[in-house]
Amino acid sequence: MKHENAWRSRAARIVAVFGTLIGLAPAHAAIRCEDLRQVEISQMNISAAEVVPAGGFHSAMGFNGLEAAKLPEFCRVTVVAHPSAQSHIGIEVWLPTGDWNGKFLGTGNGGFAGHIAYRSLADGLRSHYAVANTDTGTSPDAGYFTSREEVKDWAFRSVHQMTIAAQSLVKAFYGKPPKERYFSGCSSGGQEGLTEAQRFPDDYDGILAGAPANDRVDLHVALLWNWRAMHRADGTAIFSSEQLLLLSAMVAKSCPSVNGVVMNPAVCAFDVAQFKCRRDDHGEGCFTGEQIAAIRNVYNGPEDPKSQRRIYPGLAYGSESQWTALLPTEHGGGAMPYDALLRAALGAEWHGVFGFRFGQDTEAVERDLSTVVNATDPNLDAFRSHGGKLLLTHGWADPVIAPGGSIRYVDELRKRYGADVNSFLRFYLVPGEAHCGGGPGPSTYEGLGILADWVERGKAPSAIQATGGSRLKEALLCPYPQRAVLKGAGVPDEARSYACVSP
Numbered sequence: 001m002k003h004e005n006a007w008r009s010r011a012a013r014i015v016a017v018f019g020t021l022i023g024l025a026p027a028h029a030a031i032r033c034e035d036l037r038q039v040e041i042s043q044m045n046i047s048a049a050e051v052v053p054a055g056g057f058h059s060a061m062g063f064n065g066l067e068a069a070k071l072p073e074f075c076r077v078t079v080v081a082h083p084s085a086q087s088h089i090g091i092e093v094w095l096p097t098g099d100w101n102g103k104f105l106g107t108g109n110g111g112f113a114g115h116i117a118y119r120s121l122a123d124g125l126r127s128h129y130a131v132a133n134t135d136t137g138t139s140p141d142a143g144y145f146t147s148r149e150e151v152k153d154w155a156f157r158s159v160h161q162m163t164i165a166a167q168s169l170v171k172a173f174y175g176k177p178p179k180e181r182y183f184s185g186c187s188s189g190g191q192e193g194l195t196e197a198q199r200f201p202d203d204y205d206g207i208l209a210g211a212p213a214n215d216r217v218d219l220h221v222a223l224l225w226n227w228r229a230m231h232r233a234d235g236t237a238i239f240s241s242e243q244l245l246l247l248s249a250m251v252a253k254s255c256p257s258v259n260g261v262v263m264n265p266a267v268c269a270f271d272v273a274q275f276k277c278r279r280d281d282h283g284e285g286c287f288t289g290e291q292i293a294a295i296r297n298v299y300n301g302p303e304d305p306k307s308q309r310r311i312y313p314g315l316a317y318g319s320e321s322q323w324t325a326l327l328p329t330e331h332g333g334g335a336m337p338y339d340a341l342l343r344a345a346l347g348a349e350w351h352g353v354f355g356f357r358f359g360q361d362t363e364a365v366e367r368d369l370s371t372v373v374n375a376t377d378p379n380l381d382a383f384r385s386h387g388g389k390l391l392l393t394h395g396w397a398d399p400v401i402a403p404g405g406s407i408r409y410v411d412e413l414r415k416r417y418g419a420d421v422n423s424f425l426r427f428y429l430v431p432g433e434a435h436c437g438g439g440p441g442p443s444t445y446e447g448l449g450i451l452a453d454w455v456e457r458g459k460a461p462s463a464i465q466a467t468g469g470s471r472l473k474e475a476l477l478c479p480y481p482q483r484a485v486l487k488g489a490g491v492p493d494e495a496r497s498y499a500c501v502s503p
Contacts, residue, residue, distance in 0.1 A: 024099045024100070024101055024128055027095075027096050027097055027098060027099065027100040027174060028174070028175075029075075029097065029173055029174065029175075030172065030173060030174060030175030031172060031173065033049050033050060033051045033075035033077075033095070033097070033173070034049055034050065034051075035049070036049040036075070036077050036169055036172060036173060037049045039168060039169060039172045041079075041164065041165055041168050043081055043082055043083050043161070044079050044080065044081045044082070044091075044161070044164075044165055045079065045080050045082075046077060046078070046079050047078045047079065047080055048076070048077070048078045049075065049076070049077045049078075050075070050076055051073065051074070051075055051076075051097060052071075052073065052074055052075075052076050053073050054071065054072050054073045055070070055071060056071075056073075057071055057074075057076070059118045070126060071122055071125060071126065072096060072097075072098050072099075072125065072126070073096075073097045073098060074094045074095060074096050074097055074125055075094070075095040075096075075097055075173060076092065076093075076094055076095075077092070077093040077094075077095065077169055078090070078091070078092055079091040079092070079093065079165045081137075081158070081161035081162075081165065083153070083157050083161060084149040084152070084153075085149075086146075086147050086149040086150065087137055087149060087150075087153050087157070088137060088139075089134060089135070089136065089137035089153055089157070089158045089161055089162075090116065090134060090135040090137070090139055091132065091133070091134045091135075091158075091161065091162045091165050091166075092116050092121060092132065092133055092134075093130070093131070093132045093165060093166045093169050093170075094121050094124070094125050094130070094131050094132070095130050095169065095170065095173050095174075096125060096128055096129075096130065099128050100128055100129075100130065100174065101127070101128040101129060102178060102179040102180075103129050103130070103178050103179055103180045103181070103182065103452075104129065104130045104131070104132075104166060104167060104170055104178035104180075104181045104182070105124040105127075105129035105130070105131045105132075105182050105183070105184060105448075106131075106132050106133075106159065106162060106163050106166065106181070106182070106183040106184075106196075106203075106204065107120035107121065107123075107124060107131060107132065107133045107183070107184055107185060107189070108120070108133075108159070108183070108184065108185015108186065108187075108188065108189020108190065108192045108193060109133070109134070109135075109136055109185065109188050109189050109192065110186070110187050110188050110189065110436075111142065111143070111187070111188055111338075112136070112138050112142035112143040112154060112188070112340065113134070113135055113136035113138050113139075113142055113154065113158075113188065114135055114136070114138045114139045114140065114141070114142025114143070115135050115139060115142075116133050116134070116135055117133045118133075120133055120184075120185075121133050129182075130166065130169075130170045130174075130178060131166075132162050132163070132165070132166035133162070134158045134159060134161070134162040135158075136153060136154045136158040136159070137150060137153030137154055137157070137158050138150065138153070138154050143340040144340065145340065145341075145344045148372075151344065151369070151372060151373065152372060154373075155195070155216070155372055155373040156195045156199055156372075156373075156375075159183075159192045159195065159196060160196070160199070160200045160203065163181075163183075163196070163200070163203045163204070167181070180205050180206070180452070180455055180456060181203065181204045181205050181206075182204060182205065182206045182207070182208070182448065182451065182452070182455075183196055183203075183204045183206075183207045183208065183209075184207075184208040184447070184448055185208075185209065185210070186209075186210030186211050186436035186437075187210070187211050187212075187213055187400070187401065187435065187436050188213050189209075189210070190209035190210050190211050190212030190213060190214065190392075191209075191212045191213040191214045191216060191375050193207040193208065193209035193212065193390075194207075194209055194212050194214045194375040194390075194409075195214070195375040197380055197383045197388065197390060198375055198377045198379070198380065198383075199375075201380070201382035201383035201385075201386065201388060202382070202386055204388065205386075205387065205388060205389070205455050206388065206389045206390075206391070206451045206452065206454065206455040207388070207389070207390050207391070207451075208391045208393075208447045208448055208451050209390065209391070209392050209393075210392075210393045210394065210436055210447075211393070211394050211395060211398055211400075211401050211403075211406070211435060211436050212375070212392070212394075212401070212405075212406060212409075213401055214374065214375035214376055214405070214409060215312065215374060215375075215376050215405050215408075215409070216341070216369075216373040216374050216375070217341070217362075217365050217366050217369050217370050217373060217374060218302075218311050218312040218362070218366070219312060219401060219405065220338055220339070220341045220342055220365075221302050221311050221312060221342070221358065221362050221365070222301055222302050222311065222312035222313075222314075222402065223338040223339075223400070224302075224338070224339055224342065224353060224356055225297070225301065225302035225311075225312075225358065226297075226298050226315070226326055227326055227353065228353065228354065228356075229294045229297040229298050230294060230298070230323070230326040230327065233354050237327050238290060238291055238294050239291060239294070239323070239327065240327075241324045241327060243287070243291070244320050244321060244323050244324055244327075245320075245321055246285065247272070247287070247295065247320045248260070248318075248320040248321040250270075250272075250275060251268070251270050251317050251318060251320055252318070254268070254269070254270040255267075255268035255269070255270060255317055255318065256268070257318070258472055258492045258493050259440075259471040259472050259492075259493055260440060260471050261318065261397075261431055261432035261440050261441045261469065261471050261472040262316075262317055262318025262396065262397075262431065262432070263431045263475075263484070264396075264431070264483055264484075265316040265317040265318050265319075265396055268317040268318070270317055272287060272292050272295045272296065273292060275287055275292075276288075276289065276292055297314075298314055298315050298323070299314045299315065299317070300314045301313050301314030301315075301402065301404070302358055302362075303358065304358055304359045304362065305358060305359055306359050307359070311358065311362055312402065312404075312405065313402040313403075313404025313405055313407070313408065314402060314404070315398070315399060315402050316396050316397070316398075316402065316403055316404070318396055318397050318431070318432065319396065319397040319398060319399050319434075321397075321439075321440065322397050322398070322399035322434045322435070322439060323399050324399075325399045325400060325435070326399065339353060339356075341365075341369065341373070342356065342361070342365055344369075345364065345365040345368040345369050346361060346364060346365065349361070349364065376409060376412075378409070378412040378413050378415075378416045379416070380413065380417075380424070383424070384417075384423065384424045387455075388424060389424055389425075389451060389454045389455050390424055390425045390426075391426050391428075391447060391450065391451045391454070391461070392406060392410065392425065392426070392427040392428070393427070393428045393429075393430060393445075393447065393477075394406040394407075394427075394428075394429055394430065394433075395429075395430045395432070395433025395434055395435065395436075395437075395439060395441070395443060396429055396430060396431050396432065396433065396441070397431075397432050397433055397434050397439045397440065397441060398433070398434060398435045399434060399435060400435040401435065403429060406427065406429075407429075407480070410425070410427045410480060413425060422460070426454075426460070426461050426479050427479065427480040428464060428477040428478070428479060428480065429477070429480060430442070430443055430466060430475070430477060431472065431475050432469055432471065432472055432475075433466075433469075439469070439470070440469055440470050440471035440472060441466075441469040441471070441472045441475060442466040442467045442468045442469035442472055442473060442474055442475045443466060443468060443469065444466060444467050444468035445464050445465065445466045445467070445477065450464065461479070462479060462500070463476050463477065463478055463479070463484075463500050464476075464477040465477070465495045466495070472493055473493060474493060474494055474495040475495055475498075476495040476496075476498040476499075476500065478500035478501075479500070481502070481503050482500040482501060482502050482503070483500070483501060483503065484498040484499070484500060485498060485499055485500075485501045486498055487499050
């Protein structure tokens with residue numbers, strides 16, 4: 001599943017511009033970088049500690065376009081954590097040797113990880129954070145879980161171990177702990193952020209979680225469901241990419257949209273049956289019965305065929321142009337349904353992608369893994385009590401993790417805490433944003449800077465302006481459950497033309 005993991009990790013980038021540079025000061029090291037190898041941390045070995053000169057770090061993984069020459073000098077520390085006898089969790093901590101903002105940033109991963117996310121480290125370093133990342137203990141064969149301990153490392157232990165290591169090294173190197181501690185991640189990284197808030201609430205002061213994969217078991221059931229909906233039993237695709245673009249255009253015409261971007265799928269009324277082909281249509285500008293059934297399945301999400309229980313929300317209206325992620329690649333083969341977690345749980349009862357039973361097999365995996373890999377607990381009492389803040393975002397056009405999953409979790413938090421939820425939570429749905437960025441809608445916003453203002457200065461976020469979409473250049477993001485409404489005769493593709501209103 002290496003190619004699958006690479007696709008997921010490319011998509012799972014941090015959805016933030018790394019804040020302001022307030023409070024910078026020259027870093028005065030308490031000890032030499034090389035001496036950090038002598039620091040003792042329980043259940044960990046420090047394998048290397050060395051100063052990397054400015055522009056001197058190069059990685060085979062690359063930086064996804066970020067120039068290594070722009071990296072300042074830093075102290076690079078590599079750590080291996082072994083909370084169990086079978087664990088081998090790789091960790092890297094980068095410590096600025098020049099200007100340090102006094103803060104620590106933990107960063108997340110995509111998919112099953114299996115490698116260090118160097119782009120995330122580089123982003124944090126350039127913004128003067130002490131920053132850390134982990135391979136989650138799944139290297140080198142991410143997704144091919146060999147033991148229950150490895151599943152635990154990936155699901156919740158690795159990021160906590162990374163956080164312990166990083167904060168210990170920060171204190172040793174600078175002679176003082178970080179003033180504030182932040183975590184930022186998307187997809188699996190978003191799940192990691194919620195896992196930290198639920199299991200280890202004292203680790204971070206602020207958490208930025210994008211498109212979280214927190215209902216992990218049922219998400220993987222949904223990924224398999226969507227893949228099956230889009231493919232025939234022989235593995236051939238039911239749709240071409242052109243047909244998905246046609247579907248996207250049809251939805252945009254039927255729903256409130258701007259420049260082809262559906263603004264609020266929750267109020268969209270679309271029935272694909274009106275575009276069913278007649279006998280003489282030859283499939284041009286319409287959809288076959290097979291295709292209509294597939295489209296409805298993707299919109300509805302997975303269902304237990306006996307109890308009719310809705311296992312996981314379906315993808316939202318307006319995401320159709322992004323469903324190409326579910327199609328075979330141009331090099332042959334096909335997009336994987338992310339079945340590794342299901343296979344790991346079912347063992348001999350795994351009967352292949354098309355043999356999976358959405359009733360009894362789903363229940364079996366839920367019984368086996370939900371308490372290990374899910375991050376759906378609405379009890380954030382301890383995180384709230386120590387002043388923690390959670391900034392949650394999700395793109396409406398996400399083709400991988402349905403935004404309805406985040407809505408479901410936030411609704412549970414609102415049910416538990418009532419109006420007090422606003423003291424520690426903000427949730428934003430982003431029109432036209434695909435999985436962790438990209439898509440036709442604007443997906444650039446200063447997430448970490450906004451979170452820092454809230455944590456450090458008590459400035460609770462309200463509306464956020466997002467920019468950078470391929471079709472829609474600007475959008476006003478309103479804190480859920482508010483929605484953006486056009487003011488009078490305003491220009492529809494300008495954020496200033498909207499106001500946030502309550503439902």
